[in-house]
Amino acid sequence: MLIVFGILIILSSVILGLIVLVQNPKGGGLSGSLGGFSNQLMGVKQTTDVLEKGTWFFAGIVAILCIASSAFIPSATGTSSKNDELIKNAPASLPSTKPTNAVPITTPGADSPKSK
Template sequence: MFTLIISLIILFSLLLIVLILVQNPKGGGINGEFSSGGATQMFGVQKTGDLVEQLTWGFSIAILVLVLLSNFTIDKVSGTSAESVNVEKAATKTVPTAPAPTTAPVQAPQPAK
């Protein structure tokens, strides 16, 4: 299940990248391709822009939902402890202690008379 969700996230991300690259913030993009000829009469420039924008929002929301859903499908207990590897390594490490001071304590200087 987790592999399927990750595959869908990757697919939707690639499609979202293509959709964003197709759009032109100055009104061109895929809309500019349909501006001359009979395609404008069939689809309409405004309708094409609406479709690209709706698909962009749809893929963005789908990616968000799939990412949140993937958190619940991760196998939390797969025969090992649920802690991370770094936590396990930190628990087994020993920190060396500082050596005890071997010199006599330093006395405060005497004020000048």
């Protein structure tokens, strides 16, 4: 089912992109050169209205498909991730990082018991 939603989202996104590329905010753009037939049929004013309505329609379709496709993602109930398994199998207490045969470090010229 996710594949169907993916194909529909990609198809409607491509159509939305084409509609946006055809229109120009100032009214020229590709709609002036490619939309000659539609200008004769509907007029210039209606062409921009149709393109704007098509933009909103396909943007809404993409949004609805994206939201609806999340309902079909399989949930991960009952399964655990690799991190969950590592946390469950971790030791109760971590070993001390202090070495057992530590030698105190002294700096030359410091107040040491031998210098007094």
